[in-house]
Amino acid sequence: MLPLAEEIKAQGQEKFEQVSIAQLAGRLDPSLRKPLANYLSEAHSLLATGNIQDPMAPQRGLVVPFGYCTDGEWTWPSYWGYFVREYGVQLPANFIEHARERKFTPSSLSDEELFRAEEEFEEQFFG
Template sequence: MASPGWVDDLLNDQARNICQCANLTDGSWMWPSELAYYVETYHVELPADFLDHMASHGWITPEVGDEVLERLDEELAKRYGFDSEED
C-alpha cells in the first residue's frame, strides 16, 4: 500500500525524503517502508518474532492478494479512526 508522499526521518529533522510512504506486508506482519532505513541508520532492533518469521521464509515477502490488502486497510482505518471506504 503506497502513497505519493515522502517520509522524513523522525529522529533527524535535517534528513528529508528518506523514502516514499508505504506499508509493506507479507500477510502476517506489516511494517513501514522506512523500517530498513532506521535499522541501517540507527541500528533499531526488530522484534525477535518478526526476525524469526522473516528468516523462516527466506527473507522473501510474497505477493499478497487484494483480500489481504483490504483486510489490512480496514484494520488501519479502525486503528487510526478514518473510514477506509472514503476517497
C-alpha cells in the same frame, strides 16, 4: 503490528506501542541489516504518504518513506526499512524470526488478502 517510532509523530499513534529509534540504533546483528531492510521495504504498501525528515539526521532532508506496509500477517510503518538499513535499528525478535522463516522474501498477496489487510489496517487506525 510493529511498534511506532517515538521520534515520528502520526495521527492515532498514542493507540499503539512506541519505541525509540535512537535507543535501538546499532543493536541489530549487522548480517541482518540488508535482508531485513529489504523485507520491510519490499512488502505490500497499504498507505504511502511521501517522505519525511530523518529525525536522527535532519540535515539529510525528506529521505524517510512514510506510510504503512504489510506481508499479510504483520503491519508496520514503512520507515522501518530505512531505519534498519541506515542505523541497524533492532526490531522485535518475533518479527525477525517471522521474516527469517520467509527467507526475507515478502509474501505475494492475492487481491482478496490485500483487501482484507487494508480493512484490518483501517479498523486499527481509524476504527
